[in-house]
Amino acid sequence: RRWIPPSPTRRMNPRRSHRKNLCIFLHPVTDSSEKPTHIRFLVPKALAGYVIGKGGSTITQFQDNSGAQILLSRNQEYFPGTTCRIVVMSGTTVQVLTAFQLVLAKLHCQLQAEDGSDVELRRTRVVIPHSSCGSIIGKGGATIRSFIEDSKAGIKISPLDFELSDRLLTLSGTMEEQMRAIALILTKLTEEDDYSQQMHSPNSYRKGIFFHK
Template sequence: MSGTTIQVLTAFQLVLAKLHSRLKAEDGSDVELRRTRVVVPHSSCGSIIGKGGATIRSFIEDSKAGIKISPLDFGLSDRLVTLSGTMEEQMRAIALILTKLTEDDDYSQQVHSPNSYRKDLGLCNLLQAWSSVKSRISLGNKQNHKEDSYNTVTIGVSDEHIGVVIGRKGSHIMEISQSSGARIKISGRGGFLPGTTDRKVTISGLQGSIDLAVSIIERKVDKASKKRAKDETDMDTD
C-alpha cells in the first residue's frame, strides 16, 4: 500500500473489514479476524523493536494487540510482523508502527513511491488520521453509534503538570484541540476535582476525538512526570 497516511490507514482497514465479512459469510457466524501479518524491511525493524524491546512493549501495552516480529530468514530483506487481537486493537497497533516508520530514514529510502508517508507527520497527526478512519468506515452498527455520539468527559490533571497541557498562551491546548477535533476546557486556579489537587479538564466531542485528546494529554503529563523525576534524581546525585 502507498499513499498519504489517511489513505494507507483507510485501505488497511477496508482490507481487514473485507476479510472479516468473508470469514463471516463462510463460517455463518460473527467470526472476527484475529491475526494479520504485514511485511516490514529488516533494516527498519530496529526502530519498531526499540532498545531492549522497549518500543514494541509500549506498542503492545498501548494497543492491547499482540505484536511479534519474525526472525530474518537467509536471503530475505523483509520480516513479518504478526498482529493479533480485535480489529480495533490491530488498527491501533498499525497506527503506532507507521508512526515509527515515518521517523525512520532507512524506511523512507526503501519506499520508492512518490506518495510515501511524510516523515514529519508525527504521532498526534497520525493518530488523528487513525481516529478519522475509525469514524468514516463502518465496522457494524454498534461501533458506528459509539463513534457518532457526542459526549463530554472530565479528567483530572495535577496542578503541577497543568502547564504542559495548557502551554504558553494556550498553545498546547489549542494544538491538542486541533489534532483531536475535541473541545477542551480547563478549570481556573483552585478548580480542583473533589478531594484532590487535580485541575478539571473537560473534553467534549465525538468519542474518537475524546479518546485521542485524552491520549495526547496523558502522554504530555507522563513525559513531564518522567522529566521531573529524572531532574530530581540528578539533583540528589549532585
C-alpha cells in the first residue's frame, strides 16, 4: 500500500499521530527511538523558503509538531560544491524522523503544486561525518547493501574529499523508501557514542555560518 505523507501544515501531537506513522519506518530497527541524535541534510536554495515559511512560521510549526529543533544555514551559505542550504535537526530519533518526514512532505506538496501532477522528491542528500561512513558501509559493504535491500532506496556515498570532514549520502526513491532508508541510517549512526558530538565539531565550511531557527 502506498504511503501518503501527512499534511505538513496540520498541527498534531507528535507523541501520537507521528509515532503511529513512523512505526513502519522504525520497526524493527532498534530500541534507540528515544536517544538524542541529529541529522544534517541539504535543501536546494529554491526550495528553502518553503521550509522556513513567512517569518519563520513553517519551520516553527515543524518544530512544534515534531519536538525537534530545526536549524537552517543562512541565505547563500551552501554546502561546498552545491547551491544547497544545510538543514540541521536535533532531538530524539523519533523527533528527528518526524521533522524529516514533515519537511519531505512539505517539499513533496510544493512540487506537486508547481508541476500539477503526482511528482515526488526523488532524491535527498544527507551530510554524514567521514568518520561515521564506515559504520554505514559495513564490512565489505554488507551494511549499506542490507539497507538498500530493506528500504528499496538507492543509497550512494560521495567520494572522500580531504578538504572536508563530511561526505554526502544520496538517497533516491519514493518518499516511503527514503524514509525507511533514513530511519535505518540514523538509527545506525545513533548507536555510535561519538556521533552525537559531531554536530558541534568544527568544519571549515561552517565557520561564520549562522543558523535561522
